[in-house]
Amino acid sequence: xxxxxxxxxxxxxxxxxxxxxxxxxxxxxxxxxxxxxxxxxxxxxxxxxxxxxxxxxxxxxxxxxxxxxxxxxxxxxxxxxxxxxxxxxxxxxxxxxxxxxxxxxxxxxxxxxxxxxxxxxxxxxxxxxxxxxxxxxxxxxxxxxxxxxxxxxxxxxxxxxxxxxxxxxxxxxxxxxxxxxxxxxxxxxxxxxxxxxxxxxxxxxxxxxxxxxxxxxxxxxxxxxxxxxxxxxxxxxxxxxxxxxxxxxxxxxxxxxxxxxxxxxxxxxxxxxxxxxxxxxxxxxxxxxxxxxxxxxxxxxxxxxxxxxxxxxxxxxxxxxxxxxxxxx
Numbered sequence: 001x002x003x004x005x006x007x008x009x010x011x012x013x014x015x016x017x018x019x020x021x022x023x024x025x026x027x028x029x030x031x032x033x034x035x036x037x038x039x040x041x042x043x044x045x046x047x048x049x050x051x052x053x054x055x056x057x058x059x060x061x062x063x064x065x066x067x068x069x070x071x072x073x074x075x076x077x078x079x080x081x082x083x084x085x086x087x088x089x090x091x092x093x094x095x096x097x098x099x100x101x102x103x104x105x106x107x108x109x110x111x112x113x114x115x116x117x118x119x120x121x122x123x124x125x126x127x128x129x130x131x132x133x134x135x136x137x138x139x140x141x142x143x144x145x146x147x148x149x150x151x152x153x154x155x156x157x158x159x160x161x162x163x164x165x166x167x168x169x170x171x172x173x174x175x176x177x178x179x180x181x182x183x184x185x186x187x188x189x190x191x192x193x194x195x196x197x198x199x200x201x202x203x204x205x206x207x208x209x210x211x212x213x214x215x216x217x218x219x220x221x222x223x224x225x226x227x228x229x230x231x232x233x234x235x236x237x238x239x240x241x242x243x244x245x246x247x248x249x250x251x252x253x254x255x256x257x258x259x260x261x262x263x264x265x266x267x268x269x270x271x272x273x274x275x276x277x278x279x280x281x282x283x284x285x286x287x288x289x290x291x292x293x294x295x296x297x298x299x300x301x302x303x304x305x306x307x308x309x310x311x312x313x314x315x316x317x318x319x320x321x322x323x324x325x326x327x328x329x
Contacts, residue, residue: 106169109131112127114173124142142159144157157172159172181237187237200212210263213261214299217250227245236255250290251267252274258278265278
């Protein structure tokens with residue numbers, strides 16, 4: 001079994017400007033006539049009693065001395081703050097944007113099951129690629145407590161990815177433990193002929209027979225992404241006997257069936273994908289039995305059609321055209 005699963009408040013700050021002190025107002029008196037105080041910006045202020053709240057510069061005293069109440073001091077124009085600055089100081093601060101909590105778990109971008117032969121070692125971290133919306137690398141923990149590498153069988157392996165915010169995602173894959181087999185070409189041919197007899201019998205090897213093999217491969221081999229891509233015979237055996245594997249297994253199994261059925265074929269190998277080419281006498285066409293999520297039917301596709309699909313799907317089938325036969329456009 002293979003699969004994955006996943007397991008606001010704000011604050012605003014406001015500030016107020018300095019309060020304006022009230023200017024003492026003298027009682028009207030015939031003996032103390034009122035005078036008009038001139039503000040620093042040249043405007044006329046409220047009448048005040050002489051000597052109260054008026055700078056001594058206006059009374060012909062020393063220019064650097066000021067007189068006023070404890071709450072109010074009048075300063076020369078050169079020391080007054082700019083009007084715009086004064087207005088900015090009196091304006092409340094913009095409210096802070098509320099911090100949005102991170103609730104998105106990491107994503108297992110790539111992962112795979114593992115095939116291990118008794119006596120061999122295995123790297124469970126191999127093939128695991130994680131992403132997280134924070135941009136930081138999540139912490140990966142691996143639970144292999146149920147795996148027994150000394151006994152043949154299939155065992156669950158659980159991955160858990162946790163990000164800095166504590167969000168986590170889990171993914172379970174399968175570890176297949178087997179006795180090592182020495183598979184020969186003769187053994188593989190015998191298995192392919194057995195399938196051929198059952199699926200095609202004595203039917204002519206034409207387009208219909210070719211599509212019958214294509215459908216059999218897609219239906220009977222189940223996708224798992226754990227096979228090491230280094231031995232065509234073992235990979236074809238995995239597909240035709242155990243009926244499961246990755247794109248490399250699908251391509252190797254198809255190659256064996258096509259060859260035993262007498263169809264002219266080749267195999268494209270890239271760092272990302274493996275598939276086949278077939279020529280029925282009218283030129284080479286693409287033949288890819290490996291399943292994909294959008295379920296395309298890659299049976300006898302011309303090159304233009306496949307390259308258009310590849311471009312729309314992350315360059316899934318890009319390849320060096322100089323290394324393989326020219327495919328029908």
